[in-house]
Amino acid sequence: MKYIDEYRNGRLARDIARQIASTADPGRSYHLMEFCGGHTHVISRYGLEDLLPDNVRMVHGPGCPVCVLPIGRIGAAIALAMRSDITLCTYGDLMRVRDKNGWSLLKAKAAGADVRMVYSTLDALKIAEAEPQREVVLFAIGFETTTPPTALALKTAIAKGLGNFSIFCNHVVTPAAIHSILESPDVRKLGTIKIDGFVGPAHVSAVIGTKAYEFFAEEFRKPVVVAGFEPLDVLQAVLMLVRQINDGRHVVENQYIRAVTRLGNVKAQEEIANFFELRESFEWRGLGELPLSGLRLRPRYAAYDAEKRYSMVTFKAEDNQACECGSILRGAKKPADCKLFATVCTPDTPMGSCMVSSEGACAAHWTYGRFRTKARQSNAGRAIA
Amino acid sequence: MCLAIPVEVKEVLPDDMASVTLDGVLKIISTALIDDVRPGDYVILHVGYALTKINPEEAERTLALIHEAAMGNAT
Ligand code: SF4
Numbered sequence: 001m002k003y004i005d006e007y008r009n010g011r012l013a014r015d016i017a018r019q020i021a022s023t024a025d026p027g028r029s030y031h032l033m034e035f036c037g038g039h040t041h042v043i044s045r046y047g048l049e050d051l052l053p054d055n056v057r058m059v060h061g062p063g064c065p066v067c068v069l070p071i072g073r074i075g076a077a078i079a080l081a082m083r084s085d086i087t088l089c090t091y092g093d094l095m096r097v098r099d100k101n102g103w104s105l106l107k108a109k110a111a112g113a114d115v116r117m118v119y120s121t122l123d124a125l126k127i128a129e130a131e132p133q134r135e136v137v138l139f140a141i142g143f144e145t146t147t148p149p150t151a152l153a154l155k156t157a158i159a160k161g162l163g164n165f166s167i168f169c170n171h172v173v174t175p176a177a178i179h180s181i182l183e184s185p186d187v188r189k190l191g192t193i194k195i196d197g198f199v200g201p202a203h204v205s206a207v208i209g210t211k212a213y214e215f216f217a218e219e220f221r222k223p224v225v226v227a228g229f230e231p232l233d234v235l236q237a238v239l240m241l242v243r244q245i246n247d248g249r250h251v252v253e254n255q256y257i258r259a260v261t262r263l264g265n266v267k268a269q270e271e272i273a274n275f276f277e278l279r280e281s282f283e284w285r286g287l288g289e290l291p292l293s294g295l296r297l298r299p300r301y302a303a304y305d306a307e308k309r310y311s312m313v314t315f316k317a318e319d320n321q322a323c324e325c326g327s328i329l330r331g332a333k334k335p336a337d338c339k340l341f342a343t344v345c346t347p348d349t350p351m352g353s354c355m356v357s358s359e360g361a362c363a364a365h366w367t368y369g370r371f372r373t374k375a376r377q378s379n380a381g382r383a384i385a
Numbered sequence: 386m387c388l389a390i391p392v393e394v395k396e397v398l399p400d401d402m403a404s405v406t407l408d409g410v411l412k413i414i415s416t417a418l419i420d421d422v423r424p425g426d427y428v429i430l431h432v433g434y435a436l437t438k439i440n441p442e443e444a445e446r447t448l449a450l451i452h453e454a455a456m457g458n459a460t
Pocket of ligand 1: 346
């Protein structure tokens with residue numbers, strides 16, 4: 001497909017990897033965090049880490065929206081879905097995530113709850129329109145890429161006078177999460193986690209623009225390179241980061257110029273601002289409460305806010321004690337460091353957040369990396385055409 | 386769910402909608418988040434919405450930069 005295949009060329013990938021190896025200073029190490037789950041997935045799928053020299057390491061960040069949704073919010077959604085008047089619309093990835101009692105939306109559906117998987121917020125609107133007798137709730141999650149679609153759904157619902165439509169808002173914001181990682185004691189106290197630079201998200205950046213990262217680059221003196229989602233994009237971004245680190249620079253660079261601008265999608269930003277406001281604090285699975293990191297509907301749309309409309313309650317729930325997701329999401333540990341990995345915890349029986357979606361670090365490693373750790377180098381980059 | 390892919394706009398429809406082709410399959414998506422959509426444009430499709438347009442010149446430039454990087458010239 002156009003704009004995809006040309007960024008997957010295996011020969012070029014190996015050539016760039018060689019350039020990375022010759023550019024990287026053998027006397028130092030480079031720890032680069034990819035924030036976004038989409039990048040985590042690409043890196044695992046194409047075995048990109050195997051192409052990189054040993055002193056250039058990727059650290060997986062918390063940018064998988066399904067993974068960072070606290071179980072308490074899942075529990076609240078399940079409780080709501082069990083009400084006979086409610087139709088809960090959700091993205092597919094959320095169906096299998098379990099709450100603290102081992103329940104999932106899938107299980108709730110099997111038990112009679114009206115849970116419908118939607119591909120788009122537009123589908124949820126259609127259901128609300130077609131079935132006025134049902135109370136249709138959109139279980140909205142995700143970063144800045146899914147927030148504008150939720151905002152537009154609300155806008156359309158209001159325009160059409162769909163009084164039976166509301167939103168359970170769990171949207172989160174990327175810059176706050178990056179900030180919290182950089183502020184976390186593990187990163188601040190030198191020596192525990194080393195992060196030398198960031199591969200910035202692709203499509204989140206298409207919405208918020210590269211300017212959103214300028215503050216971190218400056219304040220924390222870390223380079224950020226926004227990268228596209230294909231393997232050559234990621235490799236080129238790594239090379240750009242290595243060069244910045246060598247030069248002692250820490251600026252925001254844009255590898256994904258074909259889709260991302262400095263200011264981002266202003267129209268989408270306006271739609272977000274029209275309908276949402278920051279919460280004082282929001283819980284992230286694995287990272288805990290982060291200030292100013294989540295969104296809720298503005299008070300003037302309270303009638304469409306499922307949390308208010310149905311007096312929803314969220315209970316705090318802890319992950320399995322042995323689960324290392326917290327450390328993995330902050331880049332301190334790798335999936336294989338967890339005792340439960342691939343034994344008790346698999347994508348079918350996820351114990352922690354990093355295993356619940358294919359974009360989570362543990363799930364990506366389970367699917368693509370598990371058998372490879374031994375065979376490193378020999379089949380490097382095999383998956384690229 | 387973060388999957389977002391480049392698709393080609395086939396036809397611009399009323400109410401900020403458009404038909405696109407995705408692996409040869411025709412799909413109706415919302416273009417309410419972007420301006421000036423025309424047939425032949427490539428957009429990034431995410432959960433039923435076009436998030437942004439792909440800039441063909443910048444795409445060419447990126448490929449050129451990738452080729453340069455692969456050959457060892459500073460980008
Ligand atoms: S393998 Fe499972 S239990 Fe271990 S850190 Fe990953 S998600 Fe948590």
